[in-house]
Amino acid sequence: MDGRRLLPGVGVALAMITLVGCTSSDSKSQTPELEDRGTVLTTVKPTRQDLTNRISLAGKVTINPVFGIVAPKTGELRYLARPPSTTPFDQETWVATVWRKGKPYSVEIPAGAALAGRLMEDRSDVTAGMPVVSARHIGYGIVADIDSALAYRISGAAKSVQGQIKNGPGPFKCKPLGTIAALPAGTIPEPAPTTPAPGATGAPTAPPEPEAPSGGGEGTAPTGLQLVCTAPSDIKLINGAAVTLDLVTDRADDVLVLPVEAIAGTQGKGKVDLVGEDRVRKTVDVVLGLTDGKVVEIKKGLKGTETVAIPGPNLPTAAPVPGGDQQSGAPG
Numbered sequence: 001m002d003g004r005r006l007l008p009g010v011g012v013a014l015a016m017i018t019l020v021g022c023t024s025s026d027s028k029s030q031t032p033e034l035e036d037r038g039t040v041l042t043t044v045k046p047t048r049q050d051l052t053n054r055i056s057l058a059g060k061v062t063i064n065p066v067f068g069i070v071a072p073k074t075g076e077l078r079y080l081a082r083p084p085s086t087t088p089f090d091q092e093t094w095v096a097t098v099w100r101k102g103k104p105y106s107v108e109i110p111a112g113a114a115l116a117g118r119l120m121e122d123r124s125d126v127t128a129g130m131p132v133v134s135a136r137h138i139g140y141g142i143v144a145d146i147d148s149a150l151a152y153r154i155s156g157a158a159k160s161v162q163g164q165i166k167n168g169p170g171p172f173k174c175k176p177l178g179t180i181a182a183l184p185a186g187t188i189p190e191p192a193p194t195t196p197a198p199g200a201t202g203a204p205t206a207p208p209e210p211e212a213p214s215g216g217g218e219g220t221a222p223t224g225l226q227l228v229c230t231a232p233s234d235i236k237l238i239n240g241a242a243v244t245l246d247l248v249t250d251r252a253d254d255v256l257v258l259p260v261e262a263i264a265g266t267q268g269k270g271k272v273d274l275v276g277e278d279r280v281r282k283t284v285d286v287v288l289g290l291t292d293g294k295v296v297e298i299k300k301g302l303k304g305t306e307t308v309a310i311p312g313p314n315l316p317t318a319a320p321v322p323g324g325d326q327q328s329g330a331p332g
Contacts, residue, residue: 042309043275043308044262044310045305046257046304048254048256049255050253051251053248053249053250053251054248055150057227057244058242061140061237062142064136064138064141066186066223067134067178067226068178069107069109069178070128070179070181071098071128071132072105072128073100074098074100074128076099076100077107077123078096078099078122078123079118079189083115083188087114094107095109095115098126110177113137116219117219118132118133118188119133131178131183131184133186135177136220139230142174142228143228146224146227158176158247158248158249159250160173161175161227162246163245163246164246165235165237166243168236173232176227176228176229177228178228180225182223183223184222185220185222186220229245251290255290257297258272258296258302259296260291262310262311263288268287271283272302272309273313274306274308275307283313284301284302286300286301286302
């Protein structure tokens with residue numbers, strides 16, 4: 001044997017050292033470096049698609065549900081001196097007028113409903129779309145409570161409503177009644193007192209009773225956001241039965257959209273972060289449209305070729321006002 005023969009165990013030790021060194025070097029080269037703080041890792045590009053604002057609501061069958069009627073225009077509200085005493089089932093009922101620039105606009109309750117209460121004072125200034133009277137549908141209706149978080153997703157009359165009664169008939173079209181806006185407590189005015197004709201003779205009349213407070217009568221209780229609709233006459237309804245309503249409030253075709261996670265803001269105006277080649281964020285304003293809860297329509301602010309960061313920008317919080325514990329209008 002020559003003198004280059006290694007002692008027992010020495011060759012194994014050298015092999016282990018070599019292996020460990022290679023492994024350490026390879027591991028180091030495969031471990032990604034940490035990105036600088038603020039570096040954008042996830043991005044998305046705007047896409048185009050048809051968008052439907054669709055919402056599912058849980059409701060139930062209700063007898064004589066109450067709904068709201070809104071002002072058709074902005075102006076001065078004037079109620080009829082005598083509220084209707086009957087409920088016509090074949091025609092609308094005129095209950096008030098909104099005057100705007102000398103022109104009258106009627107406030108009418110749909111056929112098959114009765115006046116349930118006044119929601120505003122007579123001769124109040126109102127804006128278009130504001131609930132001014134409450135009406136009571138005579139018969140069965142379907143009522144679904146709406147979470148306030150969905151208010152701006154609905155934000156108007158429903159374009160179409162489909163109903164499905166649990167373990168019952170459906171689907172069927174459900175006709176919406178009135179507005180979805182929350183209604184304040186409504187009041188029904190006392191009937192106007194009758195006065196004897198001039199020159200009438202007869203026994204002296206008793207002194208007039210004290211006038212009831214303005215807005216007497218039972219009226220209606222305040223309600224939250226609700227959707228009220230009626231089913232076709234051939235659909236059998238049972239009071240209290242559970243109903244699922246599929247509500248479509250608007251549609252848009254081939255519109256520019258972004259995921260909701262990329263946008264700060266959900267109604268009207270919003271902000272997104274654009275990402276340049278240097279991976280630096282730049283916040284820009286956008287105008288928002290419809291949303292289905294997953295994507296949001298971008299009406300203005302983007303061309304469609306931009307790269308957008310996810311998540312979207314953080315909206316700045318309002319800075320504390322010096323002396324904020326002072327009352328409004330107090331000297332600083």
